[in-house]
Amino acid sequence: MTTTVAVIGLGAMGLPMATRLAEKFEVRGFDIAAERVALAAEQGVTAAASGAEAVAGADAVLVAVRTPQQLTELLFGGSGLAAHLQPGAVVLLTSTVGTNGIAEIATRLAEHEVQLVDAPLSGGPVRAGEGDLLIVVGAEPSALEKARPVLEQLASTLSVVGDKPGDGQALKTVNQLLCGVHIAAAAEALALADALGLDRAKTLEALTAGAANSFMLGNRGPRALQAYDEGGAEVLSRLDIFVKDLGIVGDAARAHHLSTPVAAAAEQLFLLGEAQGLGALDDSAVIRVVAPELRSA
Numbered sequence: 678m679t680t681t682v683a684v685i686g687l688g689a690m691g692l693p694m695a696t697r698l699a700e701k702f703e704v705r706g707f708d709i710a711a712e713r714v715a716l717a718a719e720q721g722v723t724a725a726a727s728g729a730e731a732v733a734g735a736d737a738v739l740v741a742v743r744t745p746q747q748l749t750e751l752l753f754g755g756s757g758l759a760a761h762l763q764p765g766a767v768v769l770l771t772s773t774v775g776t777n778g779i780a781e782i783a784t785r786l787a788e789h790e791v792q793l794v795d796a797p798l799s800g801g802p803v804r805a806g807e808g809d810l811l812i813v814v815g816a817e818p819s820a821l822e823k824a825r826p827v828l829e830q831l832a833s834t835l836s837v838v839g840d841k842p843g844d845g846q847a848l849k850t851v852n853q854l855l856c857g858v859h860i861a862a863a864a865e866a867l868a869l870a871d872a873l874g875l876d877r878a879k880t881l882e883a884l885t886a887g888a889a890n891s892f893m894l895g896n897r898g899p900r901a902l903q904a905y906d907e908g909g910a911e912v913l914s915r916l917d918i919f920v921k922d923l924g925i926v927g928d929a930a931r932a933h934h935l936s937t938p939v940a941a942a943a944e945q946l947f948l949l950g951e952a953q954g955l956g957a958l959d960d961s962a963v964i965r966v967v968a969p970e971l972r973s974a
Contacts, residue, residue, distance in 0.1 A: 691741035693806035815844025
């Protein structure tokens with residue numbers, strides 16, 4: 678039975694997940710940024726002085742990192758958390774890092790009698806704090822059974838897509854292809870509406886009411902309209918995350934000799950945005966790559 682959860686990485690997603698889990702479990706949190714640990718402590722999470730302290734004796738360890746390199750370093754590098762994990766524990770990988778190397782990580786964790794649950798998620802910080810995430814899972818049934826209470830506390834939709842680590846990353850890669858393309862398409866559409874002299878807010882309202890609507894248009898559209906305001910839109914998902922994720926999409930497609938020209942075009946928009954200094958802004962700011970300035974008043 679899962680009673681103690683460690684959360685490693687208290688960033689934009691890790692912190693609200695930790696606070697959500699603290700409603701039901703004993704949660705210990707750690708992040709290399711001391712201010713994030715302090716924020717977590719204010720919201721019911723036990724602050725740990727190190728990753729090793731956080732994971733010691735934990736039944737489940739939720740990892741929220743940005744890249745596969747960070748994941749490998751965290752578990753087996755200088756931090757070496759794998760050596761501090763309790764035998765029988767499960768590691769929940771919630772990040773989108775791609776399929777490369779996941780099987781090897783699962784094998785190395787098994788040497789410590791620890792199972793890997795591949796559980797990338799989608800939904801953003803607000804939904805993370807509300808337990809309203811989409812989580813796609815690839816895991817052995819025994820590992821999933823241990824992790825299920827934690828996953829169900831975080832997810833409104835829990836989709837088990839395979840019985841081995843890597844399956845979750847594979848489906849999330851497909852998901853991110855669509856998300857990245859839809860955000861880029863929404864940016865182009867709203868930029869075109871502006872160029873044609875249309876009222877941007879009324880255009881968005883009309884589009885979201887018809888067949889042209891998509892989740893990303895409805896979700897990112899209002900923030901894209903704020904991208905030109907001083908300070909821009911609230912950052913709910915950084916633009917440079919899609920540089921990473923569409924890079925994963927491209928790598929996967931090339932590995933399987935599959936042409937994905939639409940995804941590649943979207944990736945170029947996000948790369949241009951990063952090169953123009955927009956990487957830390959909300960991903961809806963990609964509209965500023967298409968249209969650096971508004972034409973209509």
